[in-house]
Amino acid sequence: MRHWSDKMRQSSLLVLPGSGCLLRLLDRKKNVEVPTAVKACIIDALRSTSSEGLSKGTTSLRQSQDGRSLLWACNNGKGTSDTILVWHIATAILEMRHLHHQPDDDPPLQTLHGGRSFSVSEKKTAATHLSHYCAYLVASCPELLPDDDACSKYLYNKVKKDTDRALAIGSGTPVSPMSPEAGYRQLIEMLGATQNHEVLKDAAKLAKQLGEVAGGEEIVWELLAGFWSEMVLYLAPSDNLKGHLQAIDRGGELITLLWGLLTHIGIIDRPGDTAASASATGV
Known part of the structure; x- marks a missing residue:
């Protein structure tokens, strides 16, 4: 049995500019060291877990008017x-919009959970790394997720295929002339x-709504982290x-x-x- 390597795999349906075209699919999985910001944000969220238990991101969103508007x-x-x-x-999509943000100028921010202060770049690092990690879990480790693993695999492949088709029109757009x-x-x-x-349409709607948040980039990454x-x-x-x-045997997973x-x-x-388990078994 191997010890956890302190790394997290990263996967994404979208790749940001950097190789001669604006948009292209990512079908590879990087393995990166878990940033300190990721660990700190997770612990901060765990400390703030309510008596009602874990939530799918809704507890932090309910702490602000901007967040509540995203609960849908x-x-x-x-x-x-x-x-x-x-x-x-x-x-x-938001990561692309804030591609050239300079982290050295970040002021510290108070977390939505009321814990320690994080800079904008720390929030962005936590949000993007966890986003890519969760996408990796859907694509490669669906057996560790709440949904049926076959359904998760089917969904990922379906969305990936549709993303490929939707972005085909922009696949040859040069990076330089486009901000x-x-x-x-x-x-x-x-x-x-x-x-x-529907996943793509909902994602576009959500990205547009996040882009219109009154507080700008600082609040966007606060909400996403x-x-x-x-x-x-x-x-x-x-x-x-x-x-x-099995995950431990191959070097471990953050989720494990x-x-x-x-x-x-x-x-x-x-x-x-x-309750769901009791209902399913007739208890």
Whole structure:
């Protein structure tokens, strides 16, 4: 058995500019060291977990008017994998818009959870890394997630294929003449087209709404870091012992570490899991 390598894999449906074209699909999975900002934001979210238990990002969103206006993207009546992909794509779109942000000029921000202060760049780092990690889980480790793993795989492949088709029109657009703001608007327009998958349309709607938040970039990354920190905690409880042992054997997963941590402090399921299980078994 191998020890956790303190790394997290990263996957995305969108790739930001950097190789001669504006948009292209990412079908590779990087393995990066877990940033300190990711660990700090997760612990901050865990400390703020309410008596009602874990949430799919909704607890932090409810702390502000801007956040409450985004709750529709969490309570959409669909699976957790759908929610992950919607927020993942929206996060990638916002990442593109703020591509050239200079982190050295960041003022510290107070977290929505009321914990320690984080700079804009720390919030952005936490949000983007957790977004890419959760996308990786849907694509490669769906057995560790709440939804049926076959359904999650099907959804990911379907959305990926539709993303490829939707972005084909922009795949040859040069980077240099297009500003991040123009690229952001183009992404929203292309992904929000009527014929696209609901995940893409919801992601475009969410990205547009985030882009219109009154507080600007600082509040955007505050909201996204809060959402993703809570989401990864929500994903962690599991009864798939075999899956987590296999993950440990191949070097470990961040979600497995969180699973062990939550189990240690007595959080072994999500709100509604017990009732759903009882209903399914007729208890």
